Structure formats: C-alpha cells, structure tokens
Amino acid sequence: MKKQYITLTIVAALFTAPVFANPQQMDPNMPGMAGMHEATPADVQGVGVVKAVDTVKGIITLQHEAIAAIGWPAMTMPFKVAAPELLTRVKLGDKVQFTFRQAGNTVTSIIVEQ
Numbered sequence: 537m538k539k540q541y542i543t544l545t546i547v548a549a550l551f552t553a554p555v556f557a558n559p560q561q562m563d564p565n566m567p568g569m570a571g572m573h574e575a576t577p578a579d580v581q582g583v584g585v586v587k588a589v590d591t592v593k594g595i596i597t598l599q600h601e602a603i604a605a606i607g608w609p610a611m612t613m614p615f616k617v618a619a620p621e622l623l624t625r626v627k628l629g630d631k632v633q634f635t636f637r638q639a640g641n642t643v644t645s646i647i648v649e650q
C-alpha cells in the first residue's frame with residue numbers, strides 16, 4: 537500500500553501558531569513541548585471516502601467512518617480545508633485518512649490510500 541502524504545509544513549504551521557498567541561500557557565521548563573500539548577486535543581483523525589471536492593470554495597465532502605474520539609457516527613459531511621494544496625491530489629472515490637480540527641471542521645492533512 538502506497539500512501540501520499542500531502543502536507544507536512546501546513547500542519548506544523550497551524551499547530552505551532554497558537555502557542556505564540558497564548559504565551560501564558562507555555563511551560564517555562566519545556567517551551568518546546570507547549571505546542572504539542574496545545575495541539576493534541578484539537579487533532580482529530582478520521583478515515584473516509586471522497587464524495588465531492590470544491591477547489592474554489594476549499595471544501596471537501598467526505599463519507600467518513602465513525603470517529604470514536606469525539607463521539608461522531610459515520611456520516612457524509614463537508615469539511616473546509618486549511619489550505620487549497622490539500623485538494624490537489626484527491627479525487628472522487630479516493631479512500632483517505634485525514635486530520636481535522638473540530639472547531640470549524642477544518643481539515644489540516646489528507647493522506648490518500650492507494
């Protein structure tokens with residue numbers, strides 16, 4: 537099974553930015569770890585099939601499996617994408633693993649399974 541990891545730097549940028557926006561939450565003993573602690577709760581992973589891609593609006597519709605971590609049943613729903621590059625390698629019918637922030641249902645990474 538070959539996988540394409542579409543985004544690396546985008547996710548890193550998204551998850552490190554809030555750390556510097558909230559300096560009071562940084563651990564003075566381990567400043568490098570603060571970002572990881574902040575990012576983990578918002579980093580939800582799912583698996584699904586691509587049902588629609590709107591590159592103009594930056595929206596991908598996924599028929600996703602149940603996501604136990606946040607109590608979601610399986611469903612088909614639209615997600616925003618954090619960056620338009622996330623949509624360049626996906627096509628209808630692709631099975632994907634994806635990561636998203638539940639706030640805003642914003643996809644931050646997509647891996648196509650082949």
Ligand SMILES: [Cu+2]
Nearest residue numbers: 600608611613
């Ligand atoms: Cu859903």
